Amino acid sequence: MTVTLPGLPGTEERHLEWGNDVVRLAVSHASDAAPRLVALWHAAEARPDVAGLRPSALPVLEVALRGEGRAGTAGKRHVDGAAAQRLRLTGSREERTGAVTRLELDVAEDQAGLRATVVYEVADGVPVVRSWARVTATRAAVLEHATTGALAGLGHGTRWEDDLAVWHAANPWSGEFRWQRATPARHGLVDVGMTRYGQVGSKNRIAWTSTGAWSTSEHLPMGIVEDTRDGRMLAWQVETNGAWHAELGDRYGDVYLVATGPTSAEHQWAGYVAPGTWFDTVPVSLAVVPGHPAGTDSTLGDLAAALTTHRRRTRRPHPDHESLPVVYNDFLNGLMSDPSTERVLPLVEAAADLGAEYYVMDAGWYDDELGGWWDSVGAWEASTHRFPGGLGVVMDRIRELGMRPGLWLEPEVVGVRSPVARTLPPEAFFQREGHRLTEWGRHQLDLRHPAARAHLDTVVDRLVHDYGLGYLKFDHNIDIGPGTDAGRGEPTGHGLLGHGRAMLAWVAQVMDRHPGLVVEGCAAGGSRTDAAGGAVFTVQSLTDQQDYRLTPPIAVAAPLAIPPEQAGVWASVDRSMNAEEIAFSLVTAALSRVHLAGRIDLLDAGQRDVVREGLAAYRGLREAIARATPVWPTGLPGWRDPWIVQGARDGVDLYLAVWRRPGTPDAGTETLRVPLPGLVATGAVEVLFPSWDSQAATLMDGGTTLEVKLPAPVSARLLRLRVNDRPAGGDRPTSSERH
16 A cells, blocks of 8 residues: 655655555655665555655665766765756556555656666565666656665664674575674774764675676675564565675665666676666565564574565466475585486486485486587587487486476576587677687687577477476576677676576576476575576576585575575485485485485495485475475574574474584583474474484473484484464574574
């Protein structure tokens, strides 16, 4: 519902309040001032001081034009764009479709002829606002940055440099989802006191930037701003599969957030708009939850529930999201890109025997040189040397044993030695200043070009038809840099953004042509696990980590960034592992998507029994995983933590995975007390897996604490509890100090 309220005393400014049952926003507007997003709050919070927040508020579209820059300040920050300050509200409307409501604000300015429609979108019961803008102009203009993801007033009325906590996640290869928490002061952002002299602020910022085609190779495109006084959390998420930028800075005594797609300064980007053309900004979502009485970890759970619900709502529907079939992939600690009929068939037999439902053959199946698989990719024809009887023989055997076959592809690249590199037109590839780009023996296709798409359509349709594929794994193992000028002087960052959008549109079209086909998104492990890809890809790969003992912190932190039913987690096993170690690896994937891996054909009878039992336990709870929301009773994991706990709550059922790991001074303890913040358990604890330790966990303190005992130094348990919310006032606040 939209409500128009009076503005500041003595002015004609008015405030438009809008939202749903759980999240609200206020926009100020006047004939002589740009419309500004003044406040965003949860309905359970007190209505904010809109008048007090107005001085630091930012325009609903933060935009700068080439040749104009900023007004009123200077520096590297992406606020105070001169064009943004000239915008005026020219119209508004509200639309509702099902449970989703949209507010559209028309804005315009006359100097450059800029026009835009800013869209805010909410769904009933979800405290997340998603926004974007369609920008055009009455005469040619060039955008240098443009986003609706700008919100000021964070930390209003606080000593924000110490009272706020900033959460962000480093995302290194094979060590993904490494969340950290620190104050703005620890990041170097402090109140320098200059606002008392009429100045904007420090001109400083805390910034995170991703360049190139790997959107998450260094940082996740999301973060959290926490008010440590009351525990309130606000999360931001940039929904792109390419370059992005985010920053926090001080402005008129408050802290602002800007989250955006590519920019001129950071990404060699520019957006051209003119009559008849437009540019759609990268969507940004903001989620807000009040502090939970039980403390930080419970508030984080509420925030994760909101983001998970939002991601489930905005993604492409697929039956795989409910069925969660078990996948065996022969890459990790298995064939490692060296398949053949002789090597694959024993793995096919073993995968079927253990209960896998898909068999995915990873890289190398097209390599006729027995070692040249990296720079010869592109034609995607099965090797006759590796499969002398034809690849179809292997695929037929997979189906005969009741599984569905899958293949690995790297569709966006063409090896320098591939014939496709010579047959496709030069314009079908990334190029800069007349040079076709090469990275590590590969060229990059530009999927905006019809020849590139036609080539890939032919490849995919042939493979799906000839081999009866039910699964495709799309990988991307090079980062091609800032982008392509497409041979016509286009800004390279604009070329990269256009290709990324075209690639996701192409993937969606593939699934349209082949209903039920599962398409996994991968990019050097977890280097492209962003929300834009998550809205299209059925499953997303999290990591290339090969050490099963190092995988739990990756799998456990991932649900803050991706729904668990879309998170492909390796469960790697081999004949050197004892029963506890095999159970450890299987538990790691049990609350996500099981990607079984390793030389399962070499397991003995006892080891196979453990794997079968673990997969049977997974099949018993996977329907719940598809509905559940994440819980972290002991907080997000540290990389070296000796004990790690992950939870998934499905109504009254709480599933917990608990791991004990070696390698730290306090790893010798056999017992861990796990608090259940905000919850109270009823009845007994059920050990779902493994079956040989039914007494591993005991409820204590009236059902508010769980004691877990794991005697082996490398061991894990999968548990189920029945829980209720604890009555208000019955909690002792907790915090995750290690972040």
